[in-house]
Amino acid sequence: MGDPGYASTMMWSSDGTGSGLSVRLAAPLAERIAEVADQVQEWAIEDQLWRPARTNWPRCPAHPENHPLRASVDGSHGMWVCPLDWSVVTPIGGR
Numbered sequence: 001m002g003d004p005g006y007a008s009t010m011m012w013s014s015d016g017t018g019s020g021l022s023v024r025l026a027a028p029l030a031e032r033i034a035e036v037a038d039q040v041q042e043w044a045i046e047d048q049l050w051r052p053a054r055t056n057w058p059r060c061p062a063h064p065e066n067h068p069l070r071a072s073v074d075g076s077h078g079m080w081v082c083p084l085d086w087s088v089v090t091p092i093g094g095r
């Protein structure tokens with residue numbers, strides 16, 4: 001994006017449309033991880049909106065039909081959490 005304070009890239013869909021992703025380099029690692037996960041999740045969900053696919057990725061194990069997990073920061077780690085009860089489900093990038 002031309003700002004040396006940010007790392008950025010483009011994510012491309014199979015239909016050729018693209019979406020930019022950027023993260024502030026001075027942010028703590030956990031915040032950068034959560035910010036990237038949030039932007040990838042938003043892109044993945046928007047990419048699926050017009051297709052016959054699920055839009056709740058990653059799926060909340062406690063509420064699989066209701067909502068996706070939310071990228072968040074827990075201490076010094078990027079985590080996927082349930083947006084209803086804020087329980088930590090898994091580290092971002094974990095299984």
Ligand SMILES: [Zn+2]
Pocket residue numbers: 060061062063067082083084085
């Ligand atoms: Zn949930």
